[in-house]
Amino acid sequence: MLHLDAKIPDGPLDQKWTSYKFERKLVNPANRRKYDIIVVGTGLAGGAAAATLAEQGYRVKAFTFHDSPRRAHSIAAQGGINAAKNYKADGDSVWRLFYDTIKGGDFRSREANVYRLAEVSVNIIDQMVAQGVPFAREYGGLLDNRSFGGAQVSRTFYARGQTGQQLLLGVYQQMARQVGLGNIELHNRTELVDVVVVDGKAAGIVVRDLVTGEVASHSAHAVIMATGGYSNVFYLSTNAMTCNITADWRAHRKGAAFANACFTQIHPTCIPQSDDFQSKLTLMSESLRNDGRLWVPVNPDDTRSPDQVPESERDYFLERRYPSFGNLAPRDIASRAVKVEVDAGKGVGPLKNGVYLDFSEAMERLGVDTIRERYGNLFEMYERITGESPYKVPMRIYPAPHYTMGGLWVDYELMTTIPGLYSAGEANFSDHGANRLGASALMQGLADGYFVLPNTVSNYLAPQLGTRPVPTDHPEFQAAEAAAKARYDGYVAIGGTKSPDRFHLELGRLMWDYCGMERSRAGLEKALAEIPALHEEFRKDLRVTGDAHSLNQTLEKAARVDDFFELAQLTCLDALTREESCGGHFRVEHQTPDGEALRDDEHFAHVAAWGWTGDPGQPERNVEPLEFENVHLAVRSYK
Amino acid sequence: MKTIDVTLQVWRQDGPADPGHFDTIQVPGVNTDMSFLEMLDLVNERLISDGSEAIVFDHDCREGICGTCSLMINGQAHGPLRGTATCQLHMRTYNDGDTIVIEPWRATAFPVIKDLMVDRSPFDRIVESGGFITAETGGAPDANLIPIPKPVADAAMDAAACISCGACVAACPNSAANLFTAAKVSHLNLLPQGQAERYRRVEAMVDTMEQFFGSCTNHGECQEACPKEISIDFIAIMNKDYLKAKFKNSRLLSRT
Numbered sequence: 001m002l003h004l005d006a007k008i009p010d011g012p013l014d015q016k017w018t019s020y021k022f023e024r025k026l027v028n029p030a031n032r033r034k035y036d037i038i039v040v041g042t043g044l045a046g047g048a049a050a051a052t053l054a055e056q057g058y059r060v061k062a063f064t065f066h067d068s069p070r071r072a073h074s075i076a077a078q079g080g081i082n083a084a085k086n087y088k089a090d091g092d093s094v095w096r097l098f099y100d101t102i103k104g105g106d107f108r109s110r111e112a113n114v115y116r117l118a119e120v121s122v123n124i125i126d127q128m129v130a131q132g133v134p135f136a137r138e139y140g141g142l143l144d145n146r147s148f149g150g151a152q153v154s155r156t157f158y159a160r161g162q163t164g165q166q167l168l169l170g171v172y173q174q175m176a177r178q179v180g181l182g183n184i185e186l187h188n189r190t191e192l193v194d195v196v197v198v199d200g201k202a203a204g205i206v207v208r209d210l211v212t213g214e215v216a217s218h219s220a221h222a223v224i225m226a227t228g229g230y231s232n233v234f235y236l237s238t239n240a241m242t243c244n245i246t247a248d249w250r251a252h253r254k255g256a257a258f259a260n261a262c263f264t265q266i267h268p269t270c271i272p273q274s275d276d277f278q279s280k281l282t283l284m285s286e287s288l289r290n291d292g293r294l295w296v297p298v299n300p301d302d303t304r305s306p307d308q309v310p311e312s313e314r315d316y317f318l319e320r321r322y323p324s325f326g327n328l329a330p331r332d333i334a335s336r337a338v339k340v341e342v343d344a345g346k347g348v349g350p351l352k353n354g355v356y357l358d359f360s361e362a363m364e365r366l367g368v369d370t371i372r373e374r375y376g377n378l379f380e381m382y383e384r385i386t387g388e389s390p391y392k393v394p395m396r397i398y399p400a401p402h403y404t405m406g407g408l409w410v411d412y413e414l415m416t417t418i419p420g421l422y423s424a425g426e427a428n429f430s431d432h433g434a435n436r437l438g439a440s441a442l443m444q445g446l447a448d449g450y451f452v453l454p455n456t457v458s459n460y461l462a463p464q465l466g467t468r469p470v471p472t473d474h475p476e477f478q479a480a481e482a483a484a485k486a487r488y489d490g491y492v493a494i495g496g497t498k499s500p501d502r503f504h505l506e507l508g509r510l511m512w513d514y515c516g517m518e519r520s521r522a523g524l525e526k527a528l529a530e531i532p533a534l535h536e537e538f539r540k541d542l543r544v545t546g547d548a549h550s551l552n553q554t555l556e557k558a559a560r561v562d563d564f565f566e567l568a569q570l571t572c573l574d575a576l577t578r579e580e581s582c583g584g585h586f587r588v589e590h591q592t593p594d595g596e597a598l599r600d601d602e603h604f605a606h607v608a609a610w611g612w613t614g615d616p617g618q619p620e621r622n623v624e625p626l627e628f629e630n631v632h633l634a635v636r637s638y639k
Numbered sequence: 640m641k642t643i644d645v646t647l648q649v650w651r652q653d654g655p656a657d658p659g660h661f662d663t664i665q666v667p668g669v670n671t672d673m674s675f676l677e678m679l680d681l682v683n684e685r686l687i688s689d690g691s692e693a694i695v696f697d698h699d700c701r702e703g704i705c706g707t708c709s710l711m712i713n714g715q716a717h718g719p720l721r722g723t724a725t726c727q728l729h730m731r732t733y734n735d736g737d738t739i740v741i742e743p744w745r746a747t748a749f750p751v752i753k754d755l756m757v758d759r760s761p762f763d764r765i766v767e768s769g770g771f772i773t774a775e776t777g778g779a780p781d782a783n784l785i786p787i788p789k790p791v792a793d794a795a796m797d798a799a800a801c802i803s804c805g806a807c808v809a810a811c812p813n814s815a816a817n818l819f820t821a822a823k824v825s826h827l828n829l830l831p832q833g834q835a836e837r838y839r840r841v842e843a844m845v846d847t848m849e850q851f852f853g854s855c856t857n858h859g860e861c862q863e864a865c866p867k868e869i870s871i872d873f874i875a876i877m878n879k880d881y882l883k884a885k886f887k888n889s890r891l892l893s894r895t
């Protein structure tokens with residue numbers, strides 16, 4: 001069994017982080033340049049960590065498979081970032097953000113981590129403004145806020161519909177400064193393909209240069225991974241095309257526990273799939289639910305155009321079912337509610353696979369200009385894809401895989417079960433429990449990168465003063481390099497008939513059908529039988545054209561899909577063994593008579609952290625009990 | 640929904656040293672609801688099943704925000720539609736029987752890596768030289784301490800919307816990067832937080848730009864090609880600041 005010590009500091013909740021920062025070991029400024037730190041991933045979380053650690057004086061090597069840090073998937077975040085600033089004086093506080101996040105996560109996250117997240121949220125906004133992020137402002141010049149799902153206060157800061165872009169540019173610029181100063185050595189178009197552990201500690205990584213195909217090793221005193229989420233295991237998701245699980249998975253295979261894999265988030269408002277060739281789904285930001293109302297015609301056979309359907313024949317189902325949160329019910333709840341309507345045959349559009357998101361009432365109340373100011377670029381994006389203007393007809397939306405709460409298990413210091421290996425941002429499992437609230441991923445990524453890791457890493461590094469990183473000619477590095485080369489040559493050598501994308505598509509279908517918005521024992525068991533069989537076929541019938549010694553996107557994809565197969569099994573197994581419904585994990589066997597999720601706190605108020613055993617079908621389930629000392633485990637109601 | 644047949648002339652180039660050539664590929668059965676890149680996915684699927692190498696092209700978000708996609712389509716950067724990145728282009732823009740020529744960005748500063756993929760790292764060099772505000776983590780004052788008039792924040796945001804795709808360079812007859820650099824400079828130079836480094840920033844960035852890229856002769860093609868419709872007015876702002884910077888910075892130097 002794995003030893004899961006979350007290392008939560010003693011003391012009252014609101015003092016834990018302060019006392020941790022005081023108690024931790026420090027590295028004095030003059031000694032910091034004696035340490036090498038590897039950061040893999042340069043999105044919000046990794047970029048912020050790399051920049052800050054370099055500013056503090058550590059020697060940082062950063063890696064990304066993108067051509068520049070500014071391309072990370074964080075760039076696509078639209079809606080905003082939360083912070084408990086209470087600038088609107090509407091009753092917000094660190095405590096309220098903490099409480100909303102714990103409740104939003106359906107009581108499946110750690111109190112101490114979440115409290116810290118809420119606490120540092122205020123510093124994030126200060127930091128980003130100082131760096132020149134052009135957040136939206138009111139006419140008086142002060143910062144503007146909007147509301148997001150799962151909250152009854154306005155605490156979301158935004159930069160038009162491009163909040164992620166602006167935050168990532170801030171982080172990238174700060175990193176670029178350190179690159180220019182020579183404090184960060186940046187390796188772009190370079191993919192992590194293995195993690196190396198020597199004497200039980202993280203020693204470094206093996207990477208593949210995507211341009212030349214060359215495999216090489218890098219060692220350091222500590223390794224931080226912030227490589228994003230795994231929604232692409234579903235093939236179609238809102239994530240960028242290259243998002244993948246390889247980095248986390250390679251660490252998992254080397255001993256890092258993987259937690260709560262089945263906590264995946266399906267976002268309610270995405271453009272419905274239009275055909276089989278579709279390569280990805282496009283998110284329509286949650287912020288739209290501030291002013292847009294979801295509805296379906298009462299009569300499933302209604303074929304009138306939406307403006308012809310009178311009020312009395314419309315069902316505003318979220319407002320009806322959840323009067324106090326209405327259209328701003330949290331994502332998991334809203335997604336399932338949409339599914340209920342579509343499954344009941346009330347779907348709209350040519351394929352009857354969506355519901356309306358209607359702005360006509362808001363346009364009447366606020367004027368078209370205000371709506372354009374708030375959502376203009378989203379409306380335009382929608383029109384470009386569907387050929388329909390939301391100014392004229394309501395949007396059609398349907399849920400899609402979007403975010404993954406699960407990830408590498410980390411303790412309070414964000415260290416995985418491999419000493420010296422840290423995980424940050426969407427890649428770890430930390431703060432969102434079974435469901436993430438909108439605008440909280442950007443917050444968490446930046447909290448981890450800017451304010452948590454730069455405080456916790458020294459606690460591990462300080463005692464290593466005077467040691468050198470393990471040399472990369474160490475047998476463990478040599479073995480990992482040889483294995484990586486063999487792996488990539490192996491894909492090319494199979495010479496089968498099906499491309500990696502074909503396999504990915506089939507895997508994604510299995511996952512969506514049996515491990516998507518709704519899961520059942522029978523379905524999961526079926527998936528657990530079919531996934532390994534498909535994986536076996538992949539090993540025999542994969543076709544990768546080209547070679548392993550130059551830029552080859554088909555080969556890159558093959559390796560990523562290979563790792564998705566094993567992750568998919570773990571996700572289904574995690575879903576099967578969690579015999580309750582909570583947050584994004586909905587088991588049909590566990591629901592109330594009116595279809596709400598039925599949690600089982602007695603048996604499942606815990607984190608499931610899986611250990612690698614060498615057999616992807618038989619991982620080891622470990623449990624970290626969650627203790628709630630400050631909040632009362634309530635039925636999560638948004639009614 | 641309808642289906643069309645198109646003919647592609649695609650640039651294939653094995654690496655920076657390879658002279659490269661056009662391949663002609665017939666693509667029957669293209670659904671017009673497909674995006675342009677989904678059409679290329681389809682072509683690649685077919686190439687793989689024929690045992691050939693897939694066409695290499697850069698892409699990621701497929702929603703016009705990451706700036707990774709970068710195709711010259713019938714001689715136009717990102718194709719025929721205004722304010723549209725390649726990944727946002729749909730096949731409904733094309734007709735049955737069309738021939739579509741697809742090339743990489745052409746600019747000395749952006750060498751071809753393979754096929755349609757180019758190396759845009761000179762953009763990073765420009766930002767590294769000064770495209771930031773020095774505000775190290777920690778110690779930032781409360782965010783509402785400096786009110787910023789909405790029009791100023793909006794103008795900075797207009798510039799900051801740049802996705803660094805490089806279409807401006809590709810469209811420019813001189814391969815100049817003035818629109819990109821001006822967007823980056825203006826985003827920070829317009830904001831109160833950016834004032835301390837304003838003149839140092841513009842001088843460093845423009846000087847770095849000139850090491851890699853050609854000079855601007857005010858053709859305005861960049862603005863036309865920009866998927867974010869960034870205005871060339873920002874070039875004027877940059878030029879003005881640059882002139883002032885030359886003056887101020889040399890005065891500062893003569894004092895020390």
Ligand SMILES: Cc1cc2nc3c(=O)[nH]c(=O)nc-3n(C[C@H](O)[C@H](O)[C@H](O)COP(=O)(O)OP(=O)(O)OC[C@H]3O[C@@H](n4cnc5c(N)ncnc54)[C@H](O)[C@@H]3O)c2cc1C
Nearest residue numbers: 041042043044045074077079080192228425426439441442
């Ligand atoms: C369409 C969309 C909209 C969103 N909107 C919001 C929003 O409004 N508010 C909000 O809070 N959240 C939002 N989110 C979620 C949020 O954007 C992400 O969770 C967050 O940005 C993830 O940041 P990250 O730093 O953890 O990872 P990423 O930004 O995904 O960065 C991952 C990095 O790791 C690198 N990498 C990965 N694997 C490897 C490897 N093997 N080797 C080398 N490098 C590797 C990548 O190159 C990249 O640099 C949205 C997400 C989507 C999909």
Ligand code: FES
Nearest residue numbers: 699701706708726
């Ligand atoms: S792929 Fe991201 S902008 Fe086109």
